[in-house]
Structures are given as C-alpha cells and as structure tokens.
Amino acid sequence: MLNDNTDPIELKTLQDQFNLGQKGLSGNDTQEFFVNMGPQHPSTHGVLRLVLKMDGENVKKVIPVLGYIHRGIEKMSEYIGARQIVPLTDRMDYLSAMSNNWGISRAVELAMGVETNSRIETIRTLMAELQRMQSHMLWWGVLGLDLGAVTTFFYGFRDREFLTELMEKTTGSRLTMNYIQPGGLMFDIHEDFVKDVKAFLKYFKPKLEEYEILLSGNVILQNRLRGVGVLSSDDALSFSCTGPTLRASGVPLDLRKTEKYGVYDQVEFDVPVGEVGDCWDRYWVRLEEIKQSMHIIEQLIDDIPEGKFTTLKPAKKLKIPAGTTYSQVETPRGSLGTFIQGDGTAIPYRLHFRTPNFNNLWAITKLGPGGKLADLVATLSTLDLVIPDIDR
Amino acid sequence: MGLSEDKPWLISSIDQVVNWSRANSLWPLAFGTSCCAIEMMMATNSSKFDLARFGAEVVRPSPRQADLLIIAGTIVKKMAPRLKTLYEQMPEPRYVIATGACTISGGPFVYNSYSTIRGADEIIPVDVYVPGCPPRPEALLYGILTLQRMIKEGESMAWTGKRKKPVLAALPPAITGDDIYSEMQVLLDEQSEFNVRERAKESTWHTKEYDEK
Ligand code: SF4
Numbered sequence: 001m002l003n004d005n006t007d008p009i010e011l012k013t014l015q016d017q018f019n020l021g022q023k024g025l026s027g028n029d030t031q032e033f034f035v036n037m038g039p040q041h042p043s044t045h046g047v048l049r050l051v052l053k054m055d056g057e058n059v060k061k062v063i064p065v066l067g068y069i070h071r072g073i074e075k076m077s078e079y080i081g082a083r084q085i086v087p088l089t090d091r092m093d094y095l096s097a098m099s100n101n102w103g104i105s106r107a108v109e110l111a112m113g114v115e116t117n118s119r120i121e122t123i124r125t126l127m128a129e130l131q132r133m134q135s136h137m138l139w140w141g142v143l144g145l146d147l148g149a150v151t152t153f154f155y156g157f158r159d160r161e162f163l164t165e166l167m168e169k170t171t172g173s174r175l176t177m178n179y180i181q182p183g184g185l186m187f188d189i190h191e192d193f194v195k196d197v198k199a200f201l202k203y204f205k206p207k208l209e210e211y212e213i214l215l216s217g218n219v220i221l222q223n224r225l226r227g228v229g230v231l232s233s234d235d236a237l238s239f240s241c242t243g244p245t246l247r248a249s250g251v252p253l254d255l256r257k258t259e260k261y262g263v264y265d266q267v268e269f270d271v272p273v274g275e276v277g278d279c280w281d282r283y284w285v286r287l288e289e290i291k292q293s294m295h296i297i298e299q300l301i302d303d304i305p306e307g308k309f310t311t312l313k314p315a316k317k318l319k320i321p322a323g324t325t326y327s328q329v330e331t332p333r334g335s336l337g338t339f340i341q342g343d344g345t346a347i348p349y350r351l352h353f354r355t356p357n358f359n360n361l362w363a364i365t366k367l368g369p370g371g372k373l374a375d376l377v378a379t380l381s382t383l384d385l386v387i388p389d390i391d392r
Numbered sequence: 393m394g395l396s397e398d399k400p401w402l403i404s405s406i407d408q409v410v411n412w413s414r415a416n417s418l419w420p421l422a423f424g425t426s427c428c429a430i431e432m433m434m435a436t437n438s439s440k441f442d443l444a445r446f447g448a449e450v451v452r453p454s455p456r457q458a459d460l461l462i463i464a465g466t467i468v469k470k471m472a473p474r475l476k477t478l479y480e481q482m483p484e485p486r487y488v489i490a491t492g493a494c495t496i497s498g499g500p501f502v503y504n505s506y507s508t509i510r511g512a513d514e515i516i517p518v519d520v521y522v523p524g525c526p527p528r529p530e531a532l533l534y535g536i537l538t539l540q541r542m543i544k545e546g547e548s549m550a551w552t553g554k555r556k557k558p559v560l561a562a563l564p565p566a567i568t569g570d571d572i573y574s575e576m577q578v579l580l581d582e583q584s585e586f587n588v589r590e591r592a593k594e595s596t597w598h599t600k601e602y603d604e605k
Pocket of ligand 1: 427464499500
C-alpha cells in the first residue's frame with residue numbers, strides 16, 4: 001500500500017490514475033493492488049520511487065515518482081560563477097564526472113569563444129573514455145548483482161578500483177574529479193599517467209574476456225535478458241532516449257561522431273548498434289563500448305601533443321556574454337545538453353541541463369507493463385539509471 | 393567514557409561480552425541516496441577494501457534486519473520523512489554513521505539550495521561523522537572502527553538507551569591510507585585465528601601486472 005507519508009493530493013492523483021477496484025484479467029477474480037518500489041530499494045540504484053499497479057506478479061502500470069534527491073542544482077547555478085558550477089556537475093551524474101565537467105566547460109567555451117589546444121582536447125578525450133569504461137564496469141557488476149549473481153560485483157569493482165587510482169593520481173579525487181575546466185584542465189597529467197594507462201590496458205584485456213566467460217555466456221542471464229523489455233526504435237526516439245539505450249534499439253546516433261568535439265574525428269571507432277532493443281542488446285552494446293573505448297585510448301595514448309594545459313588564467317573572471325548557447329556531449333549514459341543564457345556578467349542568467357537519465361527513465365513506463373515484476377528489475381538495470389542525474 | 397567503576401562486577405563483565413559481540417556484528421542498511429553511496433559500496437563490498445574483516449559486511453536491504461544506518465548522500469526535504477521512518481523501523485540498539493559533507497552540514501549544497509537538509513542530524517541522532525566529499529573508503533572504515541570502539545567502551549546495561557555524544561571520525565591530517573592499513577593489520581593479527589598475511593600471499597586472483605603496478 002501507499003505509505004502514510006504520501007501527501008493527500010499525490011494520493012488522489014495516483015488513485016485516479018490507477019482506477020483501482022476493478023477486476024483483474026478478464027474473467028479472473030483477481031484484485032489489483034499498488035506496490036511501492038522505492039524510494040529505499042536496492043535495485044532502483046538510489047532513491048527512485050516507482051509506484052506499480054500489479055495483478056499478481058504481472059505489472060499493469062508503472063508510474064515513476066521523482067524528487068527524492070532534487071538538490072536544486074540549476075537554481076544554485078544562477079548565484080555562482082562558471083568555475084563554481086563545474087564541481088556541482090560532478091554530483092549530478094557521479095559515475096561520469098568527466099563528461100559532465102566537459103559538458104558545462106564546453107558550453108562556457110562556446111559562449112565565450114575560447115579556443116583550446118590539441119593537448120587539452122586529447123587529454124579530455126582520454127579521460128572521458130577512461131571514465132566511460134569505469135562507468136560501464138560498475139554497471140556490469142551491478143547488473144549481475146540485480147539478477148542474483150553476486151560474483152560479478154566483485155569483478156567489476158576490482159577493475160574499477162584500478163582506474164579510480166589511476167585517475168586519482170592526476171586529479172586528486174576518486175569520484176568527484178572536477179578536472180575539466182572552462183578553457184582547459186585543472187592540472188597537467190601526472191607523469192605516470194601514460195605508463196599507468198598502458199599497464200591498465202594490458203591488465204584489462206584478458207579481464208574483459210573473463211567478463212564474457214563469467215556472465216555473457218551464462219544461460220540464466222541469457223534467458224532473463226533476451227526478449228525482455230523490448231524498446232522499439234520508434235518508441236526510443238519518441239521518449240527521446242539517448243546513449244546505449246537508444247543505440248541498442250537500432251538507431252546509430254552517437255554524439256562523438258556527429259558533434260565536433262574532442263579529438264574524436266582523429267580516431268577510428270565503431271558505434272555498436274543493437275537489432276531488437278531488448279535487455280540483451282543493451283547489455284551487448286555496453287560491453288562493445290568498453291572495447292571501442294579501449295581502442296580509442298590505444299590510438300591516443302602514444303602521442304599526446306605538447307602544449308599548455310589551460311588557456312585561461314585561473315584568476316580570470318569568466319564573463320558570459322548576452323545570448324544563449326546550447327552544447328552537447330556524449331556521456332556514458334547518453335547525451336548531456338547544457339543550455340546557458342548569459343547577460344554579460346560572470347553569473348549565468350539561466351542554466352539548464354538536459355540530462356540523459358531523465359529521458360531514459362520514462363522508457364520504463366512503456367517497458368514495464370505487460371511483464372513480470374522480476375523482469376522490471378532487469379529492465380531498470382539495463383537502462384543504467386543514476387538517480388541524482390534525473391532529479392538534479 | 394569508560395566502563396563506570398561503580399557498576400557491579402557482574403554487570404560490567406556481561407557488558408564486556410555484549411559490547412564485544414555487538415561491535416563485531418554490525419549489519420549496515422543498504423541506504424545510499426547519491427555520490428557517497430558509490431564510495432560506500434567501494435568500502436563495504438569491493439575486493440580491495442573489505443568490510444567483512446570487521447564483521448560488518450552483511451548489508452541488509454530491509455531496515456528491520458539492520459542495526460547500522462550509514463547515511464550516504466544528500467538528504468533533501470522530500471526524503472527526510474522517509475529517512476526518519478527508516479530509522480524508526482530499525483530495531484534497538486541502532487547506530488548511525490553520517491558520511492560525507494552533505495549529511496554533516498549540507499556540503500556543497502549549503503548555500504543557495506532551496507531543497508537540501510543542512511545535515512542529517514536535524515532529523516535523526518547521529519553517532520559518528522565521517523567527513524569528506526565523498527569520504528575515501530579508508531575514511532569510512534576508520535569511522536566504523538571508531539564506532540566499534542565507542543560501542544566497546546561506552547555501553548552498559550546499567551543505562552540502556554542512553555546515547556553517547558557524537559564524535560567526528562576525521563582522519564588526522566598526517567595519516568595516510570598505509571597507516572590505516574597497518575592499524576587494521578594489528579587488529580587482524582590480534583583477532584583472527586589464522587595468519588592473514590600468509591593467506592593473502594597464497595590467494596591466486598592477483599595477476600602479476602596488478603602487483604607490479
Ligand atoms: S558529500 Fe559530496 S559526494 Fe557525498 S553525497 Fe554530498 S555531494 Fe555527494
């Protein structure tokens with residue numbers, strides 16, 4: 001049942017929406033009922049709350065209730081300067097802090113017309129790809145955990161720790177890096193960086209095969225993922241899904257190919273695309289992306305160009321000129337759009353983030369109904385949601 | 393607060409046994425709202441920082457089976473009543489560790505944010521504060537060691553339900569991860585039944601490249 005804390009207006013809306021009290025499946029004498037999944041639930045990966053209308057084990061309707069981690073980042077950004085907004089974006093999608101930093105930095109650079117050099121762009125690309133691998137590793141481990149395979153969690157975290165330490169050497173932080181800044185980088189890379197990345201690639205290649213042996217070929221996993229939560233390409237587009245979720249449905253949209261940013265135009269990589277759009281495709285696309293990221297890193301790591309690591313003086317005030325700018329980057333979960341409106345002062349007049357998870361989440365309202373409750377967990381897990389990114 | 397002298401001998405020796413077992417079998421609740429939760433997972437479940445050696449690795453998804461609430465992440469106004477409910481659902485004796493700047497004071501969201509709660513102690517009582525944004529896994533382990541020390545020293549059947557003063561388990565500035573490892577090692581050597589170092593050398597999952605790094 002809905003708990004006592006539900007406020008009366010919300011309860012009324014939910015009851016209207018659900019139309020409870022009807023008979024269940026035609027002819028059966030079953031009673032439909034509410035189930036609250038969340039806000040404290042291990043497989044919603046945070047504080048997402050899904051109100052489910054159930055008929056026995058079958059899900060009839062899914063309503064996401066948001067706001068349990070709404071911190072008001074957009075409003076806060078209207079009081080502080082661009083350099084102070086960067087650390088806040090770390091906390092939005094904390095598994096892809098680099099890409100988030102890049103999103104806001106790129107928007108400010110476009111608005112101010114700041115040029116960067118090729119060393120900066122190469123290091124940014126390297127960092128973003130390392131972060132993509134790190135994020136997908138965590139997702140892989142947690143997917144196994146959600147489906148009942150605890151071992152994958154240890155494997156994923158073991159390899160993730162390697163990358164965390166590698167990035168900590170350069171950025172000084174394990175999770176919230178605050179590294180990519182408007183106009184450049186916070187620090188230059190650590191002297192061991194190249195050596196470490198190479199050691200990591202050497203170490204991780206056999207491990208990725210281990211991932212496949214451990215989980216991908218497992219018949220239980222295949223049965224639980226294949227044909228479950230099929231998202232057609234039309235639906236994916238109409239929900240405005242992005243990232244691996246969209247690509248698994250067969251739409252080859254990758255901002256790394258279409259937007260001109262970083263040094264992605266100088267490297268060779270494929271965009272893995274699924275066929276059916278079920279959970280298995282989303283699983284496969286993410287594992288392929290890890291391989292592609294490794295491929296990108298291999299091409300870049302040997303010759304990082306020389307140059308300065310920042311083009312703006314740290315003390316310089318970043319005055320955002322009047323007018324609006326919109327920039328997009330590809331995070332591990334999809335496209336992160338940053339809309340910035342300036343009025344000539346150092347403080348943005350309005351800042352808006354179009355975050356990938358918010359749009360990816362709403363696909364669950366289509367994928368959940370008609371399936372079993374256990375399949376809903378698998379679907380949620382393959383959508384790879386980060387809740388503070390939804391609520392901001 | 394040590395064991396009080398004016399307690400009868402029987403009570404103080406029962407206290408010792410009870411506190412020892414309580415401190416070494418903390419069951420945390422899986423409660424993470426945001427960023428700090430990742431580092432908490434890193435500390436509790438991953439293979440490098442393993443909470444299991446302090447008897448606290450049984451992470452329970454249900455508050456009714458847990459006795460340690462690690463608040464990992466920002467608490468906002470909409471979540472606050474739920475946090476209180478969770479706390480009230482936990483059976484006594486229950487302990488609370490607040491990890492991260494957000495649960496101590498509001499952290500990065502202390503200014504200009506209209507929705508965050510400035511510190512979890514406005515809602516529920518907190519025993520140990522672990523600062524950091526997010527705290528490193530070592531710091532969280534240090535916090536849990538601090539809580540264990542508090543339980544071992546400060547609780548008694550003579551005053552059940554009485555709360556101790558909350559403490560700040562900040563890693564002192566000059567302390568590094570290695571110092572904590574050595575402190576853990578001393579504890580391990582004291583309390584474990586076999587030689588952990590020897591066992592670790594025999595384990596096979598370490599590849600050569602990982603060690604060389
Ligand atoms: S203290 Fe920092 S890392 Fe922890 S939840 Fe708050 S913002 Fe996130």
